[in-house]
Amino acid sequence: MSNPDLEKRFTYHAPKEGQPEKYTTFQEKAKELAYLIDAECPNSRERSLSLNKLEEVIHWANASIARWSNDD
Numbered sequence: 425m426s427n428p429d430l431e432k433r434f435t436y437h438a439p440k441e442g443q444p445e446k447y448t449t450f451q452e453k454a455k456e457l458a459y460l461i462d463a464e465c466p467n468s469r470e471r472s473l474s475l476n477k478l479e480e481v482i483h484w485a486n487a488s489i490a491r492w493s494n495d496d
Contacts, residue, residue, distance in 0.1 A: 437490040446489050454482045 439447075458478055465471040 432491050439490070440493060443489055443493055446493070447486055450482055450485050454478055 458475055461471060461474050461478070465474065
């Protein structure tokens with residue numbers, strides 16, 4: 425028995441044409457926001473959490489691109 429959702433989640437997705445550029449764009453925009461957070465937010469648990477969550481956002485955005493872009 426096969427579960428398409430699990431297959432999509434737990435299979436390596438080699439980058440397809442155009443995807444690396446998308447990853448780079450997301451990384452650059454996230455880095456801009458990370459520097460803003462670092463500059464404007466006091467050194468605190470909340471600042472640390474916001475940076476961690478921003479990292480998480482990029483992870484999931486990249487996963488979305490890898491799993492669903494140019495889906496056949």
